[in-house]
Amino acid sequence: MAADKAGIVWRGETLARRAGRVLSEVCAPVVEVGSGVSGLGCVREDPAGSGPLAALVAGARALATPGPLVLLACDLPFVEPPVLRLLADWPGRATVIPMSGGRLQYACARYGADAVARSESALRYGEPALREAAGTVYDVVTESTWRLVASPDAFADVDTPADLDRLGLS
Numbered sequence: 072m073a074a075d076k077a078g079i080v081w082r083g084e085t086l087a088r089r090a091g092r093v094l095s096e097v098c099a100p101v102v103e104v105g106s107g108v109s110g111l112g113c114v115r116e117d118p119a120g121s122g123p124l125a126a127l128v129a130g131a132r133a134l135a136t137p138g139p140l141v142l143l144a145c146d147l148p149f150v151e152p153p154v155l156r157l158l159a160d161w162p163g164r165a166t167v168i169p170m171s172g173g174r175l176q177y178a179c180a181r182y183g184a185d186a187v188a189r190s191e192s193a194l195r196y197g198e199p200a201l202r203e204a205a206g207t208v209y210d211v212v213t214e215s216t217w218r219l220v221a222s223p224d225a226f227a228d229v230d231t232p233a234d235l236d237r238l239g240l241s
Contacts, residue, residue: 076146076229077108081240085109086229090145097155098141104130105145123178123201128190137184139164144178146229148240153220154179157212166209169217171226177201179226183209 077087084092091109095101103109104116104126114133116125127142134140141159143150154169158181161167168180178201182190186204193203217225227238234240 075106075108077105079229079240081148086145086148089148090143090150093150093152094141094143094155096152097159100134102130102133104133109145122199124190124199124203125194127182127201127204128187128194131182131187131190138187139166139181139183140187141181142178144228147176147179147226148229148238149222149225149227150179151221151225154217154225157217157220161210161212163210166205167212168205168209169212169214169226171214171217175202175205175211176226177205178228180205 077085079086081089085108087103087105087109091101091103091111101111103111103113105113107113112133114129116122116129123144130142131138131140141155143155158167158169161181164183166181166183166186169176182204186206189206190204228234229238229240
């Protein structure tokens with residue numbers, strides 16, 4: 072993407088502001104990990120731009136909670152509050168990850184305290200992928216379950232200019 076996805080304007084608001092608004096309908100407090108375009112309190116991952124796993128750690132530190140916490144990447148513009156509520160209210164305190172199209176949706180998930188600790192360790196050892204946070208033990212929200220509260224395109228993400236066109240965001 073040629074521009075910071077967080078600043079892309081869709082339906083009159085940036086993707087970051089939209090993600091913050093949707094997340095705020097379900098969770099409190101909410102913090103942006105990024106460049107400060109959401110209107111929320113903001114922190115940066117270290118180093119800035121180092122990816123979603125570092126962002127998860129920075130967000131957990133800023134919220135001063137070991138978890139569980141709900142993560143929503145701004146490049147998922149079709150995620151609505153009912154999906155986030157499903158994750159936040161999932162029984163127990165474990166990590167909970169939706170499955171869509173056969174893929175785990177790590178960028179829209181609830182991470183338990185063990186996941187936050189695992190994330191810090193993974194970063195120390197040079198493993199920057201968000202899937203490191205989940206480890207091997209987590210609950211999966213099946214597509215048939217989340218589709219009870221969301222549209223089929225809920226997890227369509229914006230990664231390229233072609234995605235902007237395909238999803239009607241341009």
